Amino acid sequence: MSTKTSEVDLLIIGAGPAGLMAAAWASRCGLNTRIIDEKDSRIRTGQADGLHCRTLEIMDSFGTPSIAADILGEACVIKEIASWASCEEHIERSETIRSGEEDLPGSRYPQVSLSQGSVEQAFLNFLERDDNSSRVERNLSPAKLHVDEASVEDNDAYPVEVHLRELGKDETAGSLEYTAQEPIKEIIRAKFVLGTDGAHSWTRKALGLEMEGDRTNKHFGVMDFIPRSNFPDIRISCAIHSSAGSIMTLPREKGLVRFYVQLAETSDLGDNFDRSKITPDDIINTSRKIMQPYTLDYSHCDWFSVYTVGQRLAKTFSHHNRVFLAGDAVHTHSPTMGAGMNVSMQDSYNLVWKIATAIRTGNREILQTYNTERMATAKELIEKDRAMSEFSCQGPSADSKKYKDFREGFRDFVSGVSVTYGPNMLVSSAGKIDEDGNEKMTNGDTGSGEIKHDKPTRRKDSQQSLPQIYSDPKLATGTTLGQRLPSYHVTNHFTAEDDHIHRAMKSDGRWRILLFPGDLANPPRFRSIRDLGAKLEATSSFINRCTPSDQSIDSVIEILTIHTSNRNSFNALDLPDIFHPWNDKLGHDYWKIFAKNNEVGDDIYKSFGIDEEKGCLVVCRPDQHVGYIGSLEDLETVGQYLERILLPKR
Amino acid sequence: MSTKTSEVDLLIIGAGPAGLMAAAWASRCGLNTRIIDEKDSRIRTGQADGLHCRTLEIMDSFGTPSIAADILGEACVIKEIASWASCEEHIERSETIRSGEEDLPGSRYPQVSLSQGSVEQAFLNFLERDDNSSRVERNLSPAKLHVDEASVEDNDAYPVEVHLRELGKDETAGSLEYTAQEPIKEIIRAKFVLGTDGAHSWTRKALGLEMEGDRTNKHFGVMDFIPRSNFPDIRISCAIHSSAGSIMTLPREKGLVRFYVQLAETSDLGDNFDRSKITPDDIINTSRKIMQPYTLDYSHCDWFSVYTVGQRLAKTFSHHNRVFLAGDAVHTHSPTMGAGMNVSMQDSYNLVWKIATAIRTGNREILQTYNTERMATAKELIEKDRAMSEFSCQGPSADSKKYKDFREGFRDFVSGVSVTYGPNMLVSSAGKIDEDGNEKMTNGDTGSGEIKHDKPTRRKDSQQSLPQIYSDPKLATGTTLGQRLPSYHVTNHFTAEDDHIHRAMKSDGRWRILLFPGDLANPPRFRSIRDLGAKLEATSSFINRCTPSDQSIDSVIEILTIHTSNRNSFNALDLPDIFHPWNDKLGHDYWKIFAKNNEVGDDIYKSFGIDEEKGCLVVCRPDQHVGYIGSLEDLETVGQYLERILLPKR
């Protein structure tokens, strides 16, 4: 009997947060996908529970069926974070910080908390309800993985072969050296494989990759429980430092609270602390001492665990750009910052659209950017995690760091909004690159100094082969090349609805050119934007060249226009069709032209640092990261930039 | 073979908007319910499509699974309404009005539009996903309805017998005189029956009730279509008046637009206009003439219909307070105002919790209020509808009524927020009632004048048997007895979340006492509210007397507290348990104490007209209508008021 063999674009191994994010994204990108997991159900209790602003933005960007609505309907919103420190034998509140939009301008979500199981369930609901999605196939594990190196560069090939075996109840994948006692269930020939199989990743081991890094001597207990306490801040997040130790708290859904409690600091590095002896009562007793004079008890312990702080990272996240690794499979660290699940999901969000583009265009070079972009992020994550561990263990001394100041340094990173990718074929350069790979400004008022203010240092990918394309970042100083576009309010020109610009930037695989033409009620301005539209919709335009002829003009690159005029002062339906393409079934697309919105109190031109007279255009990748910033006059450069990525190779 | 017989608390006949609302509400009230419909599926296209603010509030109040989220995810939001009038052979925009919160303070929803089928689907999704709900049983019609008059007053009886028959494909219920050719499928013995079977209601006819009212001579076409037009306001709602006639437009989901187009005004009253000859092209041709100089065409007609304006009303909405009628079954009118579906759903929303209370307490008197409360609303609806029909047919003359001014007169009613129920056993009186049944103020600064400002006239139910209970409406002048409580922002004391007070007033059958104690950081104030809590949770308190002993203290009457203090200035966990009841599985209920919120820009004390020094308490019925307003000192009157309604008769 011959074993069943199937071909897929993408095989995802592991249906944790990173794998599920990949599966949802793959459906939106039209990939033929399979996703397997060794376990017979999603996780039930415990593990990760923090969701940050950027993750919620991504979830919302998938549209209906709404992952974000499922999550937000159930999650607990963290609106405030308080610091408590001991002061003569009892703790006192020293400060309270607001979280959310007040704290993080340019984003519309606060931090929320929800058990990993419920987060996974929201994705499972999406896969269940979405017509193009594949469902998770359970009790399956890879038994063999082979990459045919001869065909890795062939765009039509399926160079990765994965043998699947079925697991018995409660059996897990186990060792690599699986010698088929039972027959292999199925052989999958995949164009691409993504290993999101967690910290003990089978896939990573099959590629022969080790994790590098170490454990520290800091031991923590983590517990989800129903508290009975008169501590007034029990339903907000707290950092508590007393002479008896430290606690970080997080309110959770269904009346739960999570406590991270410092249990011990051992003298030697390593594992000489007996974690197996710790009970929930130990964690509560230690907490009670720290929280004097407040009472603390619990009526139900939902989950608990004891861990030793440590950080590990894999050497590479990809193999021949055919097998990729994401999430805990390539980076682990302590959970206190609540970043793990978020960064893991953001890994696969970075990857999947690139696979779809590579398959469609034959352009395999863009796949390399996954490794460089996400490896840099993982390194930053590990640095921040070290700092966070230090902070949470500090005593309540007079000169101890204030939470508020400490938070400044990692808030933007943990929220996910400051993650910035260096210049590469997907991210144009802000200025000349020096020999060390660092950017210098090229032209402009300030001369050719190094990039200043809070823009992160960006290093050019060494693998870059084509000459770099240059942006003019001074045209939109409130945005950052390589970073996700911030989001502010705009008003839909036709429907008068106020919403964040992000709501118009759905995750559907499309690139977007955001046009900022200023005041269209001004006739010369109106005429010039009308002419620009005519150029963009001409047969020879880069948009038409990058778009398959049987698809609508906005299927690969979408134009969004944000003007500054009074909406009643000109007729936007007199602009060329490319600004509101026609479709026989749906009519005109009225969801592409916006007016800046002054009423809600934010001004997107000001926030983006765009001069209303000059205007500009900003190109966003399908993951909303800014790839290019240029003037409205220079269509040639933007065309060059996009054709490099999107023009089919054949 | 004997016919299957079943017993139910409530049988709902007809699963249109009114019936589905009843089914969802019945599940929340814990009623054992069946719902049948003669058709084999929900409606597919056309009919009603306007959803107003109050309806969305009600939908949201059912919580998860969320009907409101389903609706809002798909619906089209009406943010602006424009008036266009002809001026020298072509139309011009004369004004634009914003809809939503700006326009209607105290409510948080704008007007939205969505096809009736999708609205029904949102309810069907709810019934599908909600564990306590019954599903719609289709292809079933009543064949006989009999009320056993001898047992209508017996609380344990099932006095209504309904015979059900199964319908063949495409067969409808048809005549009353159904003489069983096929066997009866099932006999249902019901405590209560609700007929929501539409304009041709079988149930109404079975009770021998006629509709009263007439048709006019005004004929309209209504059409849902994908427009191709350069009319700039095609995606907002418009009232267009030109010498060629009138159009009312409404943007809709999925690129659709609805047009109500004036087609003819015949000279005789009645039906001498041949509606069957009208085609979609006729409707578009007439519209095109009215909309000169703008172009208009369509690529797809989703639904169209031709109607003659008319208004009809049934004499009563109930029979022995055992069989009730709601929705189109008892009132029909023209569709232009978009009120039909809303008022129909609000009918059954008014009723179902009363049935649940009557079953639990044996107090049947409250059922009488359904008829008085909703009949008065239906009469007002019909008056407004007459005015609306006049308005939509007026020509574009110089002194023609402006839409904005006209709208003032019916906006609050159509949105549903101004619907006000007169004094009865559920709504205390604002002052002395004179011989004609009109209220007079009793005491207070202004003497005993008639109630002034925009408070609607309220007439006491003549059926009222017990002496009226008096409120002190001057303690909360921004609320109106008998009207749904307006909603403003508050901040959860414990979680710091900002949200509308309505979000804390879920439709779960509970009564709510809203306490407004002012500043609790003031120690005497804190002590007095602590003492008040102790009284409320005493074994002899009216709350304990009204609550079954095996249920939690907040299961019948819930206390919500809204203070004016800085949240960090006192420890709310030091208040008695009744303010945050304990539950072993969920811990304390931290969702009952709020601070007034000044940050979002509204001040609930000011908006409700409550003096921070005096404070007050406001009692809301399970449908959020204000039943009683009194001082914090006088627990006796509020106890008397609630015991009358909620104390079990046995």
Ligand SMILES: Cc1cc2nc3c(=O)[nH]c(=O)nc-3n(C[C@H](O)[C@H](O)[C@H](O)COP(=O)(O)OP(=O)(O)OC[C@H]3O[C@@H](n4cnc5c(N)ncnc54)[C@H](O)[C@@H]3O)c2cc1C
């Ligand atoms: C005990 C524990 C406690 C944690 N606590 C916290 C915390 O408090 N806060 C926090 O932020 N993070 C915490 N984390 C980390 C957090 O759970 C991860 O960062 C996050 O889940 C990473 O997602 P992932 O999808 O990469 O991996 P995972 O969530 O580990 O998912 C991997 C998936 O792959 C499947 N799988 C594994 N091997 C195979 C195989 N061979 N074949 C098929 N399927 C396979 C697994 O069944 C699983 O579904 C904790 C992790 C653990 C294990």
Ligand SMILES: Cc1cc2nc3c(=O)[nH]c(=O)nc-3n(C[C@H](O)[C@H](O)[C@H](O)COP(=O)(O)OP(=O)(O)OC[C@H]3O[C@@H](n4cnc5c(N)ncnc54)[C@H](O)[C@@H]3O)c2cc1C
């Ligand atoms: C052609 C048409 C056009 C309309 N256009 C508009 C409009 O443009 N705008 C607007 O606001 N309103 C419009 N309406 C009115 C609007 O649809 C109603 O106000 C609204 O649907 C009332 O809801 P309801 O639940 O009371 O009744 P319905 O929606 O009529 O629901 C009645 C339900 O009962 C079922 N039923 C009927 N008889 C029986 C029986 N014997 N046994 C079992 N089940 C039965 C039916 O199948 C149906 O599902 C229109 C109505 C019609 C008929």
